[in-house]
Amino acid sequence: MKKTLLICLLFLTKLSFGQNNSEWNGTVTFPADYKVGDYIEFLHVQPINVSASGNYEVSISYTRGNLAAGATYLASISHGNPNIWREVGRVNSNGYAWTSSDGHAFTLDCNTQYGDPRLRIRAIRVLGVTNEVVTVSIKVRSISQNSGWRAVNDVGTDLTVDKFLAMTNDWSLYVGNNFDAVDAKLAIKATVDGNVGIGTANPKERxxxxxxxxxxxxxxxxxxWPDYVFHQDYQGMSLPQLEEYIKVNKHLPEMPSAQKAEKEGVDLGEMNKLLLKKIEExxxxxxxxxxxxxxxNQRINQLSQKG
Known part of the structure; x- marks a missing residue:
């Protein structure tokens, strides 16, 4: 009986530990006279496995008179990241304000410094009733395992943030029916260089x-755009020159050969420009x-009248 009770207590202790370190709730309050760039650093996080597991979902919400907004952000922290503040990507937006088309007064920044990653709320607009303080409610959920939180309340002003924090190295969407014993199909692939593929795992273009x-x-x-063809100083090929070029190259000047088009594809914008240029020529x-x-005809008519 004592052994069973001890095991249950240990289990409950571990369960409580895991819950406490997977979610954090709190608030920060900005003064009524806050300015754009003002921030409140509120939390240091501790992702396990030398920070390689850092993946945090952060939701914020706030009201102030005619301002009522909320948003959710996704912060990714990995091993060996630099000491730099970057704006976190927003995955959900509930912006609302009578005075702004984008009803968000605050955003989330993350400093991914190795050994001391941390989060802050930063003002990006002054909205709402300006003689009232603004209390921002915050919920942080660690999607991966997190070994602890350290709450702080450090304030300051920063107008230098001009970079976004990457949410992921790459992203894939596989679709299909799992009741069929077949592979899922790759629908969308986003790679670390910002390229997106539809139906391909290795997109080479945007x-x-x-x-x-x-x-x-x-x-x-x-x-x-090739309106310059109609300028007086434009010198195009004569018909004999064009005939000779086609005999040698088997395609029009400036146009890609069939082999090149099949191997590399064609740029739609450039091809339309070239086609228009040839039409104008x-x-x-x-x-x-x-x-x-x-x-x-005039010469023929003149000769006919003389005859």
Missing amino acids: LSVNGNIRAKAIKVETAN MTLQMIELNRKVDQQ
């Missing part, structure tokens, strides 16, 4: 799609040919 794309409209931003050539035909 967006790589392994499959068909259907859309109602696609807008491509581009520069140096052809238009000028047709205008010139039409001018020569008119001149010849």
Whole structure:
């Protein structure tokens, strides 16, 4: 009986320890005259395994007159991170304020310094009734194991934060039905360099799609649109020069060869520019040919009248 009771007490102690270190709740209060850049550092965290396991979900909420907002952030802390404050990415936004299209007055910063990672709330706007203090309610949940919290209340002003904290090295979305004995399919892959793949695990561009794309409209931003073809000083190829080029290269000037297009693909914006340029050059050539035909017809008519 005593042995059983001792085991139960040890179990409850461990359970309570795990719960206490997996969640932290608290508040910080900003004065009524707070300014943009003011911050309150409120918590030092202790991810286990030399900080390689740091993964924290942080929710905040606050009201002040016509301001009522909340948000959730995801802070990732790993081994050997630098001593630098960065803004944490927001995964949920409940911003509301009569005076702002983005109803958030505060954001979350994280310093991932190895051995002493910590969190703070920073003011990014002054919203609400400005003669009232603002109390920010905070809930921190350690998604991975955390060995302890150390609450602080350090204040200051920082207008230098211009970087975001990475949420992850990479991210994958696999889809399928688990009642089928088949592999799930990779739907989306985001890599450490910011590239996103749809249906591919190794995106080489900002967006790589392994499959068909259907859309109602696609807008491509581009520069140096080829209106310059119609400038008086533009020198295009003559028809004999163009004929010789095609005989040698088997494609139009500046256009990619079939082999290059199949191997590397084509840039939609650049291709549209090149196609328009060729159309404009052809238009000028047709205008010139039409001018020569008119001149010849006039000469023929003149000769006919003389005869």
